[in-house]
Structures are given as structure tokens and as C-alpha cells.
Amino acid sequence: MQWFVSILLCSVVFFLCFCCGTVGKNGQYTKRREDSNVFTLLWWTPFALSQGEKRICGDGTCIFTEDRSLLRNPNVKINGFLFYGSDFDPSDLPYPRKSDQWWALLHEESPKNQPLFCHAPILTLFNITSTFRQHSNEPLTLQYLSSIDKLTDSSKYINTELKNLLQNNGIAPVIYLQSDCDTPSQRDHFVQELAKHIKVDSYGSCLQNQQLPQHLLDATATMQHQDLLALIARYKFALALENAGCPDYITEKLWRPLSLGVVPVYWGAENIKHWLPNNMSVVHVLDYNSPQQLAQYLRQLNSNDDQYERFLEHKLTKVVRNEVLKKSISDRVWGIDNDPSKVNFIENFECSVCNAMHMHQANPGRHIADIEHYGCPSPNTILGTLRANKPQHKDFKQGDHVDFNIQERGDSNQGENVVPSWGDPYNHWEEEWHRAKLESKKLGELLNSGRYSPETYHDDVLQYLIGKGHFRKYPPSVHQEL
Ligand SMILES: *[C@@H]1O[C@H](CO)[C@@H](O)[C@H](O)[C@H]1NC(C)=O
Numbered sequence: 368m369q370w371f372v373s374i375l376l377c378s379v380v381f382f383l384c385f386c387c388g389t390v391g392k393n394g395q396y397t398k399r400r401e402d403s404n405v406f407t408l409l410w411w412t413p414f415a416l417s418q419g420e421k422r423i424c425g426d427g428t429c430i431f432t433e434d435r436s437l438l439r440n441p442n443v444k445i446n447g448f449l450f451y452g453s454d455f456d457p458s459d460l461p462y463p464r465k466s467d468q469w470w471a472l473l474h475e476e477s478p479k480n481q482p483l484f485c486h487a488p489i490l491t492l493f494n495i496t497s498t499f500r501q502h503s504n505e506p507l508t509l510q511y512l513s514s515i516d517k518l519t520d521s522s523k524y525i526n527t528e529l530k531n532l533l534q535n536n537g538i539a540p541v542i543y544l545q546s547d548c549d550t551p552s553q554r555d556h557f558v559q560e561l562a563k564h565i566k567v568d569s570y571g572s573c574l575q576n577q578q579l580p581q582h583l584l585d586a587t588a589t590m591q592h593q594d595l596l597a598l599i600a601r602y603k604f605a606l607a608l609e610n611a612g613c614p615d616y617i618t619e620k621l622w623r624p625l626s627l628g629v630v631p632v633y634w635g636a637e638n639i640k641h642w643l644p645n646n647m648s649v650v651h652v653l654d655y656n657s658p659q660q661l662a663q664y665l666r667q668l669n670s671n672d673d674q675y676e677r678f679l680e681h682k683l684t685k686v687v688r689n690e691v692l693k694k695s696i697s698d699r700v701w702g703i704d705n706d707p708s709k710v711n712f713i714e715n716f717e718c719s720v721c722n723a724m725h726m727h728q729a730n731p732g733r734h735i736a737d738i739e740h741y742g743c744p745s746p747n748t749i750l751g752t753l754r755a756n757k758p759q760h761k762d763f764k765q766g767d768h769v770d771f772n773i774q775e776r777g778d779s780n781q782g783e784n785v786v787p788s789w790g791d792p793y794n795h796w797e798e799e800w801h802r803a804k805l806e807s808k809k810l811g812e813l814l815n816s817g818r819y820s821p822e823t824y825h826d827d828v829l830q831y832l833i834g835k836g837h838f839r840k841y842p843p844s845v846h847q848e849l
């Protein structure tokens with residue numbers, strides 16, 4: 368009988384100590400230590416295939432799940448929601464929102480993808496972000512550059528003498544390789560103009576004038592194919608034109624030619640100088656007033672080997688001088704290209720949210736994303752940014768504040784919308800950006816009113832936008848099915 372009593376006593380003690388929590392000094396109830404340290408984070412937009420696994424992230428532990436039915440489980444507290452930007456759907460949001468629930472945004476994609484994040488009323492719904500902007504909490508700016516060695520490696524590099532020979536045999540000085548032809552930057556219009564003044568070999572489906580070999584035709588599968596890299600490496604210049612312009616938005620379009628020893632002719636992030644290996648690593652489209660003037664400069668470099676090779680310091684002397692770039696790469700805890708020695712950027716995002724929430728618990732403070740966490744400006748076409756009367760772009764230094772000086776369409780500054788003389792057709796992406804601006808404002812008001820639901824989103828926000836003349840080209844058929 369005694370053993371029974373002992374076990375019973377032990378169980379009671381165990382139960383009291385570990386299961387029921389304790390009454391704190393001030394009389395308030397405090398949960399037992401382990402409970403209060405495990406947060407449940409729900410991927411509202413399924414993305415990471417999380418099945419409810421528990422992970423230790425620094426000082427805190429979190430459960431990551433995609434199971435929305437947990438919201439109806441009275442025993443589970445959802446501490447935060449994780450969103451993948453491309454799947455963000457304004458008609459499907461976890462509202463009403465509890466005041467202590469965190470929202471976290473992962474969005475490494477171009478502003479072409481979801482223009483709502485260009486606007487403050489949406490961005491400030493989030494407490495923490497991981498985007499390509501350097502001011503986000505976990506910046507992904509260098510997501511397409513695996514290492515500094517990649518920039519100095521010369522295993523694929525073709526020297527200038529050989530490139531000259533290849534040109535004598537008929538290849539163009541410039542390569543263009545693009546298969547996404549309708550983009551906010553309207554790069555094809557620009558390339559069309561440029562090609563009137565310098566020969567461009569175009570292999571992708573946009574403005575195609577050259578055929579890729581059969582085995583390289585699947586653009587997404589062969590991006591890293593050795594034969595494709597060897598083909599690009601033969602050129603002196605590669606057009607590196609992003610699909611949209613936003614500070615810190617940099618893709619493989621820049622890093623691939625740089626890594627091959629081909630000089631990129633770059634348009635995209637206006638603060639690009641902040642990230643380049645050396646002070647003369649690319650030809651900046653924005654330094655020229657017209658495609659013709661740019662072509663003239665490229666022709667000049669093409670016929671002067673010494674001048675051309677000043678752009679290849681990272682290959683010829685294997686020096687990368689940009690300390691910001693080197694430090695960002697060496698400080699980076701996540702890996703790319705499935706680096707087995709590091710976590711990927713998705714796991715890094717999950718854990719950084721988990722960590723920040725635990726740190727907030729110990730040390731409360733305000734955590735709200737601001738416009739610098741994404742906030743891309745109204746889409747400018749490349750031709751549109753080249754107008755002769757536009758001030759030259761600034762040299763950005765580390766920590767510089769980017770001032771977009773965003774103008775509404777129809778504002779007094781009509782000069783901003785004048786079509787340049789060489790013709791820059793109406794850009795529907797610009798309309799989408801302006802629609803998103805109105806939409807974010809209306810949606811913000813609806814969320815604050817406490818009346819948000821898929822139906823009120825449709826009635827208040829979409830009807831308002833349709834009334835304002837939006838969705839003429841792209842009717843919101845998906846939303847109307849609600
Ligand atoms: C680039 O940097 C080098 C070395 O610091 C310097 O000598 C050169 O003047 C710089 N060139 C330009 C164009 O800034």
C-alpha cells in the first residue's frame with residue numbers, strides 16, 4: 368500500500384509543479400515555462416510544407432504548421448501568421464486579428480508579382496519581413512549570388528582577344544537572353560531601340576534572332592547548364608535588365624554575366640552601385656540619355672581592349688573591393704543552391720520570426736514593418752527613365768535613404784508622364800501599381816473598421832476600384848466567384 372501512496376504523492380507533486388502552472392508573485396497566472404516558450408506559427412499561405420514540426424530557434428521554440436483548422440481548436444493559441452507574398456490574397460485574410468498576433472511576410476519576388484506590397488497600408492500590417500530590400504528584417508538582396516569566389520573564378524572566362532576573334536566570325540558584341548517579354552520595365556521596347564544602333568544576339572523568346580541549341584531550349588531547366596554559360600561567356604556585353612526597378616532588387620541577370628566575365632549592361636535597382644564588386648563593374652543604362660548614346664559607348668568600348676578590360680577587374684586581378692558586398696556574403700547565415708552546410712532562406716525566415724517573438728516577450732517593443740521593407744516605386748519603363756531632362760541617378764552609399772518622390776497620375780507634375788520622343792507605349796503595369804495604391808488604402812480602412820470579410824472586401828474594395836475605372840483590362844473574375 369505504501370508504494371501506492373508514494374506514487375500518488377509523487378504524481379500529485381509532479382502534477383502541481385509541471386502541469387498546472389504557478390501563481391506568480393503578483394498573483395497573476397503564469398503558464399509553465401515550456402508552454403509559454405512554444406509559439407504556434409501558422410503559414411496562412413501554404414508554402415513551406417510545414418506539418419506541425421517543432422523547431423528550436425535560438426532562445427525560443429516554435430511549431431510551424433499549415434493547418435488552418437487549428438484556429439477552431441480552443442486548446443491551441445495561434446501566436447502568429449506567416450505569409451508568402453506571391454500568394455497573398457486580400458480577399459482571404461485572418462481577420463479579426465488579435466492584438467498580440469504577429470504577421471510575418473516572406474517575399475523575395477519582384478514587384479511585378481504583387482503590387483500591394485508597394486504601399487504602406489498593406490506593408491504595415493506586418494510585424495517582420497524577409498524581402499530583397501536591405502531594410503527588411505532578414506534581407507534577401509544577394510539571394511542570387513552564392514559566393515564572392517564565384518565573381519573572381521575564371522574557369523569560364525574568355526579573354527578579350529578570343530572574344531574579338533569570335534566577333535570577326537560573326538557573333539554580336541551584345542547578348543540578350545530573355546523569355547519574359549511583358550514586364551513593367553518594358554525592356555523589349557528598349558532593346559528594340561538599342562539594336563538599331565549596335566548588333567544584339569537575342570536567344571530567348573523575346574525579340575529572338577538567334578536559336579539556342581535544342582538541349583538548352585527549356586529556359587528554366589537550363590539556367591545553370593554549362594553549355595549555356597559557355598555560350599554567354601563568348602560575348603563582351605550582356606543586357607542585364609530587370610523586369611521591374613526597385614532598390615536592392617537584383618537577380619541572376621546581373622550576377623551571371625559578372626561571374627562569367629561578360630560586362631553587364633544594367634538597369635534595375637537604382638542603388639546598384641552599393642552592391643557591385645568594384646567601381647567599374649557594369650555599364651549603367653541610366654548613365655545615358657538614349658539607347659543610341661548607350662550603343663555609341665558600347666561600340667567605343669568594344670573597339671578598345673584597354674578600356675573594355677577596366678570593367679573586368681574582378682576577373683583580371685581577382686580583386687573584389689566592395690567591403691559591403693563581401694561582408695554581406697560572409698555574414699549570411701542561409702545558403703543558396705541547396706548548400707547542405709546552411710539552412711535555406713525559408714527556414715531562416717521561420718526561425719527569425721520565432722526568435723523575434725521570443726525576444727519581444729522578454730523585451731517588449733514595437734515591431735511594425737515600414738515602407739522601406741518593400742515599397743517599390745511606380746513602375747518606370749527603361750525608356751521612360753532615360754529621358755534627357757531627367758536628373759542623372761545618384762551614387763548611393765551605404766545607409767542612404769531612397770526618396771521615391773512618388774507622384775499620382777494626374778498630379779501637377781505632368782512632365783513625369785510625358786511619352787519620350789522615341790515612343791514608349793502605355794504601360795498597363797503602371798495602372799496596376801496605381802490600382803494597388805487605392806486598393807491598399809481602401810483595404811486598410813476596411814480592416815480597421817472591424818467589418819472585414821471576403822464579402823465586404825468584394826463589396827467595399829473591389830466595387831470601389833471598378834467604380835474608379837480599374838480592372839478594365841483584367842477583370843477580377845477570381846474574386847467575383849466569392
Ligand atoms: C575606382 O577605384 C580605383 C581604386 O580605388 C580608383 O583608383 C579609381 O579612380 C576609381 N574609378 C572610378 C571611376 O571611380
Ligand SMILES: *[C@@H]1O[C@H](CO)[C@@H](O)[C@H](O)[C@H]1NC(C)=O
Binds near residue numbers: 468469492735
Ligand atoms: C504588429 O503589427 C500590428 C499591425 O501593424 C500592430 O497593431 C501591432 O502592435 C504589432 N505588434 C508589435 C509587437 O509591434
